Amino acid sequence: MKAAQDIFTEYLSKQRLKMTPQRRTILDVFLNEEGHISSEELYNLIRKEDSSIGQATVYRTLKLLAESGIAKTVDFNDGVIRYEHKYGHEHHDHLVCECCGKTIEAVDHEIEHLQKELAKKHGFVLTHHEMYLFGVCKECQEKSE
Numbered sequence: 696m697k698a699a700q701d702i703f704t705e706y707l708s709k710q711r712l713k714m715t716p717q718r719r720t721i722l723d724v725f726l727n728e729e730g731h732i733s734s735e736e737l738y739n740l741i742r743k744e745d746s747s748i749g750q751a752t753v754y755r756t757l758k759l760l761a762e763s764g765i766a767k768t769v770d771f772n773d774g775v776i777r778y779e780h781k782y783g784h785e786h787h788d789h790l791v792c793e794c795c796g797k798t799i800e801a802v803d804h805e806i807e808h809l810q811k812e813l814a815k816k817h818g819f820v821l822t823h824h825e826m827y828l829f830g831v832c833k834e835c836q837e838k839s840e
């Protein structure tokens with residue numbers, strides 16, 4: 696498998712953009728973070744590495760990372776768009792706690808299969824899907840008892 700850095704460099708050159716040291720730093724910091732991160736959270740980490748990188752650059756670079764397939768956006772319905780690793784990561788869906796905001800990543804092969812069947816039934820060829828299950832996590836249920 697190609698390194699994420701190479702994928703991004705190739706994508707940039709197709710867009711007639713260059714892999715600058717700033718973009719490289721943003722990519723590396725992003726790749727070091729597991730989980731889901733907003734543009735603002737990433738900016739706060741990057742600031743510590745290189746204070747010359749502005750918030751708008753982080754925002755734009757994250758968009759490029761998503762377009763290149765390195766990252767994807769996740770939306771937990773709280774008004775914040777977050778990014779997670781996509782390249783080299785298996786597809787997963789999310790369970791989201793509406794009380795504390797905790798997210799759980801999960802895959803159920805039966806549900807995956809059923810989604811394909813459902814699409815087929817309607818004459819669709821499935822390209823991708825997003826499944827978010829919203830609810831209250833175990834800890835939050837216990838707290839409210």
Ligand SMILES: [Zn+2]
Binds near residue numbers: 792795796831
């Ligand atoms: Zn919770």
Ligand SMILES: [Zn+2]
Binds near residue numbers: 779789
């Ligand atoms: Zn995730």
